[in-house]
Every structure is written in structure tokens, then in C-alpha cells.
Amino acid sequence: MRAWCNDLAIGVRLAVGGGRTSLARFLLSTFGVATAVAVLLLAASVQPTLQARDDRSTAASPDSNPADGITPLAYRSTSTNFHGRNIAVRYVYAPDATSPVPPGMDAVPAEGSMWVSGDLATLLAEPGSGLLRDRFPARVAGVLGQEGVPDPHDLVAYVGAGPDLVGGSLTTPVYAFGTFEQVRYLDPTLLLLILLGIVALLVPVFIFLAASTRIAGAERDRRLSALRLVGAGDRQVRRIAAAESLVSAVAGLVVGVGLYQVGRSVAPGVVLAGISVYPSDIVPVWWLAALVVLAVPVLAVLTAQFALRRTIIEPLGVVRFSKPVNRKPAWRFAVIGFGVVLLLWHGGGARAGSEVWSYSVAAGATLLLAGVPILLPLVIERAVARLRGGPTSWQLAIRRLQLDSGTSARVVGGVAIVLAGAIAVQSVLVAQADRFADSPSEVSTTAGQSPHMQVYPEADAIQRSIDLLDGVPGVRGAFPSESVTFELEETGMTYGLNVLDCAVVTEVYRVPDCGGGQVYAVGGADFPELFTSGRTLRLMDVAPGGEYRPRAAWTIPEIRRVARPAESGTSLYGLFLTAGGTLPDPLPTTSRTTVDVVLDPTDPDALDRAYAALAPLGWKVHSNEFDPYYYGSRLVEEQSFLTIRRGLLIGAVFILLLAGISLLVLALEHIRERRRPLAVLAASGVPTGALARSLLWQIAVPIALGVLIAIGTGIALAALVLRLGNDPLYVDWPSVGLMTLAAAVLGLLVSVVTLPFLRGATRLTSLRTE
Structure with missing residues (x-):
């Protein structure tokens, strides 16, 4: 045990106390792991966040079942619109003190007063909201608490009415609030979208996490060789390597939790596709959070040991710089084939939407997408093996890819898998969009211009x-x-x-x-x-x-x-x-x-003036604004589809940024690891511009091959998923072209950003040794 502790201590010292090079490697690894951990914790918080919103919606839902000893609250719900924003308006009247009080307020507002949500109070106070104030002449008696407003930016008003509300045609007697839990029925097609989206968004995160723990692998192996020279055994060296990777993983875990907490604190100020949340809603599922905390260090150690599986570390060097053996294609295609089989099987005779069906579909999509980074190194190796000639920059890039295609594959693998997932999700969304076209919600959004x-x-x-x-x-x-x-x-x-x-x-x-x-x-x-x-x-x-x-x-x-x-x-x-x-x-x-x-129609304020003119009638008149209860369950599906589409687009943006970060981090590590060969080339007379172009080619060639694999995989995945619902395949080629262009631009931007680091790496001082 003492020997083990000593080895772990050496690994920790090498990770954080090995000079500027070790510190740079430690910071890059920590940053990569932290980003992945923050994304995973956010993903683990999605279900509790949605549940918290549902709980508040349930708490505000009225119950009309008679109850002894309670005088019912007269309740009338309607909605209106102001400058494209929907305002939920509830007129209430409490005959006596036994009447229930809606959540978020201390008491039922009296006639002539109202309780409003925080955003509505702010909107009413703005200088340009005079017509809105005319529409709501009642005095603001209080601001609703969080429990009465499902979304931080919802516009809600509880307006006090008189006794005549009891006899209104649409008035409902309410005996309690929140006694019935809202049950969500999710169409199997929508569940399929969610499963595909989760897989497409989270698989790249794990790819990036695994790649981040392998940063500076070659330099680490050279230092381990030095340890062999002073007497360390082979097993001892592997323990030291595991400890070195564990330090970055633990540090990244701590920083990632900090980034997650920062993200929680700024959540109310971030509105994406009309959706925002309270900080208290963003709480990860405890067992998923525990799984992330335990999986990150374990993954770091296993990845480090896996990277050493074919590496012979001897006292005088590392047998790693020779050309690697050809990669075996059998197991790579087996992974993809198994994913296809699961999608074709999709639970056998299991009912669509059942647990077995969901697991089968999710596992099949995961294996098919994971096949992109698994297959990419083999494709790059076979594609560049016979390439010869060309400009100096091209020859340098191709020769480097011929010697080590795995590093470049890891660099672009995350981008390729994001592209494949985005193509699959977009194709499925396009195929399902016709089911939800011309929904009443979309018609209602133009009511202000009618x-x-x-x-x-x-x-x-x-x-x-x-x-x-x-x-x-x-x-x-x-x-x-x-x-x-x-x-x-x-x-x-x-x-x-x-x-x-x-x-x-x-x-x-x-x-x-x-x-x-x-x-x-x-x-x-x-x-x-x-x-x-x-x-x-x-x-x-x-x-x-x-x-x-x-x-x-x-x-x-x-x-x-x-x-x-x-x-x-x-x-x-x-x-x-x-x-x-x-x-x-x-x-x-x-x-x-x-x-x-x-x-x-030429007067943009005509609708608001009409509403303001009708304000004296209060609850006695309502307009043809969109009423969610009128359209029934079909609209629930339409809103669910729109919400899922927005969520997938939001997630795709985050994952694309993560892919860009991973590309940048690994490209910088690529330069730092090769700074001495680059300095030798510069000292030998190779222009810096040629070196910069060679680095660009080293990214461009794998990206081009990755794009081809991603397009094929994405379309194949979309076809298999749409087959589950007997839907035809529609490939949105303009979107595919746009996403492909985004991947190319991302590679170009990363190359541009790395230029200052390349100039630093080609200085003659990089030839010095310690």
C-alpha cells in the first residue's frame, strides 16, 4: 500500500509540478474535462427542471370538485396578447375566507386590484406600455411568487372581480388548487425525437471527455521512460500514469461543478426559444450526478491505460514513433452493424413507446453514432496511405497523417459526430413537421397584425x-x-x-x-x-x-x-x-x-386600442386570442413538438460550441506536443506559412473525410428512425450543406486561432532541452 501511495504521489507531482509544460497540459485537460462535466450535469438536470415546471403548472390548476366547508372561488381564465407576448389573465372572486387562494399570493385580490408576475409588473411600468396599462386599470396589489409562475418570464395576472363574476357564463367554481397531477401523454413519434436528440447531443460529450483525458499522451510517455531509467518498474509506471490522468480529471470535475453552478445562477436571464427556468429548478438527478462524479475519474484512468496498451516504455525510449499497425476494420463495422440491427429490431414485438422499445432505439442510435469516431481513424489511415507529392505544406500534412492518424481523428471525431447527429435530427424534424403545420398556435401569433x-x-x-x-x-x-x-x-x-x-x-x-x-x-x-x-x-x-x-x-x-x-x-x-x-x-x-x-391593418396599435377600449367590461368580454383549452389534445402534441424542436436546436448550439472547443483544445495540444519538430523545420528553412498551411491540411483532410462519414451515417440513422413510424425520408439538403459549411468554417477558425501558438512553437528557443 505504501508503494501504491508513493506512485500516486509521484503522478500528482508530475501533473502539477513538472514545469510550464506540465502546467499547460494540466490546464488543457482540466478545461476539457470541466466543460464536459458541466454539460453532463446540465443534461442530468433536464428531467427535474421540466418536472419543477410541471409541478408549478399543476399547483396553479383549479379543482372544481365540491369539498365540504369550502366556499368556492369564482374563477375565469382567459388570455390576451401584447406585442407578440401572451398574457394569461385569471379573474377571481372570493365570497369569504374559506375560499382557496391561488398559489403565489397571500390573499385573493379584491375588486379593482390584481396580482401580477414579475415580468408583467416590469412590462406595465415601462414607458411604452401605456396601452397595456389602459387594458389593465386595476391596481397592482402584489407580485406573484415563484410557485405561481411556471416560467420566470411568464406574463400572468390574477384580477379581482365583483360578486357578479359568480354568474358568468364561463366562470368555474374552484374548491382547491393543485390537487390533480397533470399527466403528460407523449406520442411515440415525439418520444422517438427525444431519444434521438439525447443520443445525438450526449455521445459527442463522452467522445470529448475521453479525448481530453488523453491530451499530451506522447510527452507523458517520454517522461515515463525517464522514470524507467531511474528504476521504476512497468506496473509502477502505469500506476503513475493513472495518477497523472486522475489529477486532471478530478480538477476538471471540481471546475465543471463550478461552471454548472455559474450556469444555474444566470439561468433566469437566459431566454432560448422563449424558454427560461429558475435556478432552483436546475438540480441534477442524484444518481445521474453520482454517476458523472464517479465515471469521470474512472474514464480518465481507463483511457490512460487503454492508450498504453500497445506502448512499450523502456528506460531509453518509447516504442511509439514507429508506424502503427494497420487498424482492423472488422470490430468497427461490427459496432455499426449491431446498431443497425437494434434499430431494425426496435424491441421486437414491444409496443411503441414502451421501455424495451425505448432502450432498443436509444442503444441502436448510440452505436450507430459512435461508429463515426470509431470508423474515422481507419478511413483516414486508408485514405492517406497512398497519397504522394504536392506542395511542401501538403506533403508535411499527409506524412504526419500517415504516421499518426489517430490524433487527427480524435481532433475531428467530435465535430463529425455532432454533424451526423444534427443531420439525423434535422431529417426527422423535417419529416414530422407536416403533421404539425398550420397549428392554431402559429395562426394566433399573427393576431396582432390582423x-x-x-x-x-x-x-x-x-x-x-x-x-x-x-x-x-x-x-x-x-x-x-x-x-x-x-x-x-x-x-x-x-x-x-x-x-x-x-x-x-x-x-x-x-x-x-x-x-x-x-x-x-x-x-x-x-x-x-x-x-x-x-x-x-x-x-x-x-x-x-x-x-x-x-x-x-x-x-x-x-x-x-x-x-x-x-x-x-x-x-x-x-x-x-x-x-x-x-x-x-x-x-x-x-x-x-x-x-x-x-x-x-395599417395601424399597428389598432388592436391594443380596441383592447383598451373594452377594459371597463373586465371579465365580461374576452377576445379570440389563442385558448389552449379550445384546441384540445392535438395542440398539446403540437406544442410538445415545438418544445422538443426548440430544445434540440438549443442543445445542438451548445454541442457545436463544445465541438469547437474540443477541436481548439486538441489542436493546441497537437502544436504544443510537436513544438520541437516544428522548431527544427523552421530552423531548417521551412517558412512559417508552409507550416501553418500544413496544420490546416491536417485538420481539413480529416474533416472532409469525417463530413462524408457523418452525412452517410446521419442519413442512414434518419432513415432507420423514420422507418419505425413508417414515415418517408426527407433529406433537407440545404440544411445538410449549411451544417457541412459550418464544420468547414469551424476547422478554418480553429486553424486561424492556433497561428499565434504556432509562431511561439517555431521559435529557436523551443530547441532547448532541460
């Missing part, structure tokens, strides 16, 4: 809403419209049609000859086959209890199809009628009366 909006007032506020909108700058008119319910006799099914004013039809849908009692189909909408011109329908009255009663017969006139203007932003689609003509007068009683508001 020449048309709809508002839904309570029955006693219809005329007043029209009066409030009369004369508002930017509002061309406000017209009431009815919702008529009719029944198809053949099927007994009921449908609803909006009866619009011709002024709305003319202004919004550009129909110059609008006539009364006409039926219009917007945007080629689909509707029941029995709904055709000349068919007779039964118009239905809606009884107070919600029961339908036939009132009159009506024959469908000719149906006119009109295009839906791209800039309309309106939620109207399908079929609608115009008043008059053959429709009975008065119309049957309706379930909803709508006020259609025609806006001036």
Missing part, C-alpha cells in the same frame, strides 16, 4: 362593447354576429355556423359582392359530404338547459368558396353565413353572440 378580431361578450355586455368600440382610432366598425345551430336530418348530427355581417365579409375576406343569406367556405375547408347546395337543414333553438329543439327548415343556397387571406390572422375557418336572404327572422336562439371588429 384586420379582424372577434370578441365574445356576456349577454348583458353585447351592446356596450359595441358602443365602447365606436369611434376608437384604428377600429373601422364593430358588428354583432350570431351562432346558428343546425341539424343534418340524415345523420342527426348538429353543427354550428357563424352568421356574419356583410361589412366583415367584404373587409376581411375581400368579397366585393356579399349578399344576404349566402354561404361561404373559407380556405377550401372540409365539411360533411351531406352539406351541399340544395339540401334542407333544420335550424335549432338552444334551450336554457343546453338542449336543442328544431325551429325551422332552411335550404342551403349555392356555396361560394373564398380564399383565406394570409394576413387575416382570423380564427374563422370552414363555413359561415351572412344575415338576411332566406334565413328566418329572427334567427333561432343561439349559444353565443359574437362581436366582429374590423381593424385598420
Whole structure:
């Protein structure tokens, strides 16, 4: 045990006390390991972060199940929009002290006051938010706590209302908050995207981590040879090498945890694709964090020992500078083949989305992507083996690659695997995008530019809403419209049609000859086959209890199809009628009366002025802003797809930066390790420019080969993954070209950054020996 401790102590001293060279190697290794550790800890924190957001959303969800001893809280939820940002508005009224209090506040706000999220309070106080303040005239009584706002930048307002809220048509009695846990159902296709994204983002991190622990391997071996000269045994030397690698790994682990903590502290100020988190949310899963803490030192030691497997360290030198034996292709293709088999098998008869299915898909994708850095050294070796001639810089680069292709493969392997994963993920995203095209959420984002909006007032506020909108700058008119319910006799099914004013039809849908009692189909909408011109329908009255009663017969006139203007932003689609003509007068009683508001499309503040004008009505009117509850489960899938796509893009940016860092760190180590041969070449008369170009070729050639492998692997992986869902393969070649160009530019930038270090390495002082 004493001998072991002595060997470990020598390794520690060599790592941190061996002069400037050892210090440089120690810093580079520490930085590389620290970056990888920080990324892995962030990855281990994704699930708790999402869970914390879900917990806050669950805590704010109302429960309408009656409970003894509790007077229900009158609750009405709606939303609005200001300058492209959604604002969740909840009107509340507490009859007495037993009513539940929403999370994040001390008490239910009284009438005329409101509690708002921190970002909404800041937005209301900004000088350019006068129209928003007019929309929310209530006094700000407090700022919601973290438990009441799922995202730090969410805009949320709880507005106090009067006793009349209890009788509102959309008012819900709430007896508690957060008693029902929200259950997320994830479509197998979305789960497939997540699995592919996780694999594509994390495999490069492990590649970089393994490469960082092998920095300066050749120089370390020369120093170990010196230890053999003074009497150290072969096993003792290997223990010293393990201790030397362990020091950098532990130091990188400590620094990586520090970087992770810094990242947590600045998380609220970072908004990526509209998503941000609280620092307290970013907590890694304990067993994943423990696995990272234990795996990094173990990986460092195993990598160091693996690098020495074919190295003979003798007292007078290291048998390493001779040409290495040819690499065996069998096991490399076996890894890739096994990954393909797992993706083709995908759990056998297991259900899509099951645990076995997920493990099989994830393992297959991991092996296929890991095949990129595994196959790259073999391809580089075989590709450069027979190359001869060319300029001096080209000959220097090719000769170096012929002697040692493994180092260059490690340098560009991380970039190649990022490229392969990005191509696969992008191809799958493109193939799935059609399923989620033209979602209501995307339509709603253009509502602020629409020449048309709809508002839904309570029955006693219809005329007043029209009066409030009369004369508002930017509002061309406000017209009431009815919702008529009719029944198809053949099927007994009921449908609803909006009866619009011709002024709305003319202004919004550009129909110059609008006539009364006409039926219009917007945007080629689909509707029941029995709904055709000349068919007779039964118009239905809606009884107070919600029961339908036939009132009159009506024959469908000719149906006119009109295009839906791209800039309309309106939620109207399908079929609608115009008043008059053959429709009975008065119309049957309706379930909803709508006020259609025609806006001036050239006035960017027209919509905000209309909202501000309706502010005195408070909860008694809401607009056609996007309502997530209206669109149901399909929208949940669409939002999940958009969230996953954003997350993958964010992760790809981080991993691309990590690949750039790894390329730079290993290129600098490459220069530092060869500074003496470079200085000899410079002293022999080789121009520095030729040496710089040779280093560029040493990166460019492996990158070019890596790009070819990455493109093939990425497309193959995308095809296998899409096969699981029986989806066709769409290769987004412009994106592939862009990502390939990014890899080439990354290699060029790294070469440019290394030029100052190359000049330092070619000085004659580098020929001195200690």
C-alpha cells in the first residue's frame, strides 16, 4: 500500500509540478474535462427542471370538485396578447375566507386590484406600455411568487372581480388548487425525437471527455521512460500514469461543478426559444450526478491505460514513433452493424413507446453514432496511405497523417459526430413537421397584425362593447354576429355556423359582392359530404338547459368558396353565413353572440386600442386570442413538438460550441506536443506559412473525410428512425450543406486561432532541452 501511495504521489507531482509544460497540459485537460462535466450535469438536470415546471403548472390548476366547508372561488381564465407576448389573465372572486387562494399570493385580490408576475409588473411600468396599462386599470396589489409562475418570464395576472363574476357564463367554481397531477401523454413519434436528440447531443460529450483525458499522451510517455531509467518498474509506471490522468480529471470535475453552478445562477436571464427556468429548478438527478462524479475519474484512468496498451516504455525510449499497425476494420463495422440491427429490431414485438422499445432505439442510435469516431481513424489511415507529392505544406500534412492518424481523428471525431447527429435530427424534424403545420398556435401569433378580431361578450355586455368600440382610432366598425345551430336530418348530427355581417365579409375576406343569406367556405375547408347546395337543414333553438329543439327548415343556397387571406390572422375557418336572404327572422336562439371588429391593418396599435377600449367590461368580454383549452389534445402534441424542436436546436448550439472547443483544445495540444519538430523545420528553412498551411491540411483532410462519414451515417440513422413510424425520408439538403459549411468554417477558425501558438512553437528557443 505504501508503494501504491508513493506512485500516486509521484503522478500528482508530475501533473502539477513538472514545469510550464506540465502546467499547460494540466490546464488543457482540466478545461476539457470541466466543460464536459458541466454539460453532463446540465443534461442530468433536464428531467427535474421540466418536472419543477410541471409541478408549478399543476399547483396553479383549479379543482372544481365540491369539498365540504369550502366556499368556492369564482374563477375565469382567459388570455390576451401584447406585442407578440401572451398574457394569461385569471379573474377571481372570493365570497369569504374559506375560499382557496391561488398559489403565489397571500390573499385573493379584491375588486379593482390584481396580482401580477414579475415580468408583467416590469412590462406595465415601462414607458411604452401605456396601452397595456389602459387594458389593465386595476391596481397592482402584489407580485406573484415563484410557485405561481411556471416560467420566470411568464406574463400572468390574477384580477379581482365583483360578486357578479359568480354568474358568468364561463366562470368555474374552484374548491382547491393543485390537487390533480397533470399527466403528460407523449406520442411515440415525439418520444422517438427525444431519444434521438439525447443520443445525438450526449455521445459527442463522452467522445470529448475521453479525448481530453488523453491530451499530451506522447510527452507523458517520454517522461515515463525517464522514470524507467531511474528504476521504476512497468506496473509502477502505469500506476503513475493513472495518477497523472486522475489529477486532471478530478480538477476538471471540481471546475465543471463550478461552471454548472455559474450556469444555474444566470439561468433566469437566459431566454432560448422563449424558454427560461429558475435556478432552483436546475438540480441534477442524484444518481445521474453520482454517476458523472464517479465515471469521470474512472474514464480518465481507463483511457490512460487503454492508450498504453500497445506502448512499450523502456528506460531509453518509447516504442511509439514507429508506424502503427494497420487498424482492423472488422470490430468497427461490427459496432455499426449491431446498431443497425437494434434499430431494425426496435424491441421486437414491444409496443411503441414502451421501455424495451425505448432502450432498443436509444442503444441502436448510440452505436450507430459512435461508429463515426470509431470508423474515422481507419478511413483516414486508408485514405492517406497512398497519397504522394504536392506542395511542401501538403506533403508535411499527409506524412504526419500517415504516421499518426489517430490524433487527427480524435481532433475531428467530435465535430463529425455532432454533424451526423444534427443531420439525423434535422431529417426527422423535417419529416414530422407536416403533421404539425398550420397549428392554431402559429395562426394566433399573427393576431396582432390582423384586420379582424372577434370578441365574445356576456349577454348583458353585447351592446356596450359595441358602443365602447365606436369611434376608437384604428377600429373601422364593430358588428354583432350570431351562432346558428343546425341539424343534418340524415345523420342527426348538429353543427354550428357563424352568421356574419356583410361589412366583415367584404373587409376581411375581400368579397366585393356579399349578399344576404349566402354561404361561404373559407380556405377550401372540409365539411360533411351531406352539406351541399340544395339540401334542407333544420335550424335549432338552444334551450336554457343546453338542449336543442328544431325551429325551422332552411335550404342551403349555392356555396361560394373564398380564399383565406394570409394576413387575416382570423380564427374563422370552414363555413359561415351572412344575415338576411332566406334565413328566418329572427334567427333561432343561439349559444353565443359574437362581436366582429374590423381593424385598420395599417395601424399597428389598432388592436391594443380596441383592447383598451373594452377594459371597463373586465371579465365580461374576452377576445379570440389563442385558448389552449379550445384546441384540445392535438395542440398539446403540437406544442410538445415545438418544445422538443426548440430544445434540440438549443442543445445542438451548445454541442457545436463544445465541438469547437474540443477541436481548439486538441489542436493546441497537437502544436504544443510537436513544438520541437516544428522548431527544427523552421530552423531548417521551412517558412512559417508552409507550416501553418500544413496544420490546416491536417485538420481539413480529416474533416472532409469525417463530413462524408457523418452525412452517410446521419442519413442512414434518419432513415432507420423514420422507418419505425413508417414515415418517408426527407433529406433537407440545404440544411445538410449549411451544417457541412459550418464544420468547414469551424476547422478554418480553429486553424486561424492556433497561428499565434504556432509562431511561439517555431521559435529557436523551443530547441532547448532541460
